Amino acid sequence: MRTYSYLITIVGGLGEIGREAFGDFRIESNGITTVLAAEMDQAALHGAFNRLMALAIEVVELRRLPDGMNEAGRRAG
Numbered sequence: 001m002r003t004y005s006y007l008i009t010i011v012g013g014l015g016e017i018g019r020e021a022f023g024d025f026r027i028e029s030n031g032i033t034t035v036l037a038a039e040m041d042q043a044a045l046h047g048a049f050n051r052l053m054a055l056a057i058e059v060v061e062l063r064r065l066p067d068g069m070n071e072a073g074r075r076a077g
Contacts, residue, residue: 001041008036009061
């Protein structure tokens with residue numbers, strides 16, 4: 001299955017349990033929202049949403065980056 005780079009923006013920050021649950025993601029917080037970034041296929045994306053739902057975390061935005069862009073928003077390669 002093909003993978004894409006995704007950015008998932010959530011409300012607030014992540015506590016210890018949340019950071020552990022998303023340890024395989026790059027996590028950046030500005031105090032108001034937190035962005036979880038990772039390269040995933042569709043199955044992994046659904047798994048991430050299941051983790052978010054299990055932790056009752058509110059999702060603000062999901063964005064798939066254009067082909068060739070990595071999670072940092074730079075051209076891969």
